[in-house]
Amino acid sequence: MEKIGRFGDFGGQYVPETVMNAVSELQEAYERYRNDPQFLAELRELYRNYAFRPSLMYYARKMTEDLGGAKIYIKREDMNHTGSHKINNALGQVLLAKYMGKKRIIAETGAGQHGVATATICAYFDMECEVYMGREDMERQALNVYRMELLGAKVTGVDSGTATLKDAINEAMRDWATNIETTFYCIGSVMGPHPYPTMVRDFQKIIGEEAKAQLMEKEGKLPDCVVACVGGGSNAMGIFYDFIPDKSVRLVGAEAAGRGIDTDQHAATISRGEKGIFHGMKSVFLQNEEGQIAPVFSISAGLDYPGIGPEHAYLHETGRADYVAITDEEAVQAFEYLSKTEGIIPAVESAHAVAAARKIAPTMRPDQILLINLSGRGDKDVQQIARYRGVNIDG
């Protein structure tokens, strides 16, 4: 049988039979609409007038001067409507669901950014929306929970397992299996069974396409290095994808090392994971020697996931992209650094990319360009960072 939806050996469709038909249906619908002029025109219009694309390309002058190496540019996905890159994918999927005649959308969320983006578009399209979120994440990201409810979504807390992102995905998959005929599962990252990793990447690749054109206009050349944070890996795939054929461009993913990759409290999948099959895909996962999925830890709810998208596993295996691990402390320092240096408060997820850039930029020459994907803004994280630093702002 021909293997579809594979990146080398990674990817596939490892889902229960109950949802397999829906996965095939989605695959057919996506094949049909991905090149459909009307669908694409409508999506482009939404990107422009609802998400406010293209996002800006910002020259980080002070950071460049301070680090004394490469010229640093920042792709401002934090300036999108709803405050992160997640809107790109949610718009694409919910629009597709509308074309497929589905009335109910479910989603999982970690930091809440994908949940907020999905709830936003469901409000716009008058669709029913239910978001699954780990109970622990609901506490860490209470503001986003309220935001989703404000947008008319139902937020369902998940208490099973570690009560974080992976458990929210488990529960969303169970909901999907139960309500399969009416429900569209809007997955938030480049993960899950085919076609999700490909489809989500396609909805996010506009980041890299814009960035390439913007840099060509500003600098007349390609960047030398592109850095993005990686949980499941959607913002990273989004900015990497258009640069993959450009072999001179180094691609770097920053994953969450939590309290350190030599502790048992991290989410550094590429650094410490093994090949496995989970959540619909063959990829790399943090797991024990019998294949039980490991509990993970990161200050960032959005990177707190024990796996990674299959295309990243492939980019890593083939050596096309490098992955580095950034600790909570390094991420928090980068959060503070970017706030003070450039006056931009990054999402704590994106701060992992900033932290990696702080290490890489000084090793590069001034005539080289380093591009950071700033995937989201940090308003949602301010309270948690204050708590991390022992500052009481709760009043």
Next chain:
Amino acid sequence: MANRLDTKFEELKQTGKKALVTYIVAGDGGYALTEEAILAMEQAGVDIIEIGVPFSDPIAEGTIIQQASQRALQGGTTLKGVFEMVERLRNKTDMPLLLMLYANSIYRTGTDKFFDRCRETGIDGVIVPDLPFEEHDEFKEASERNGVYNISLVTPTSHGRIAKIAAAAKGFLYCVSSTGVTGMRDTFSTNFEEFFGEIKRSARIPCFVGFGIRSGAAAKTMGSYCDGVIVGSAVVSRVGEFGDKAVPEITAFCQELRQGLDS
């Protein structure tokens, strides 16, 4: 050696009986309790047992089996330990034993090593809930080489895929009664006449129905559509409720199922 499932199917055909298949989570309450329960179920008239290998993230399971899996893992259950339990059971019973487990448990163990171990310990088949027809090649070679059936599932949402799945299935065909996850149900919305009509047009092997069956009466009704029934959560819930004292409860329940099926 012939697969014990085939021997059992032959025996059921001779006696004209429907198959009673039950499921239990290995190590829930300790291996000794699982072993005792399996042997007691055989005595109570169960034909085939599915031994659930607990997984950290059982996406196809409802609350009852999720919680049992968590109890079993917290109690230290491992796949290695389950195989050792099967070896002990094989000194006492020749009934068909299957493992129900998630794809990652097999893959991470090493596919060849896993199916070798199945053959060595006396496992007759595996049911992998997150391995659809499209990915069956993943374990095909290793399972066939070791004479272990990799059981296929069809569901009411399989629609146009039922024919190709049923035609290619080996051992028995696991017919899922309804959409959703495992767990006991009061009612079913599936049109069983239509569902099994479609299945039987293509299947050349016995067809068993599972998901949601909780009583002898339900076993009788559901069994009338096919060759046997599979009961899981209703057994597992008794382990959860009665703990050390679950075996008599499970025995009585299996007797009820048997009587329902035979009546």
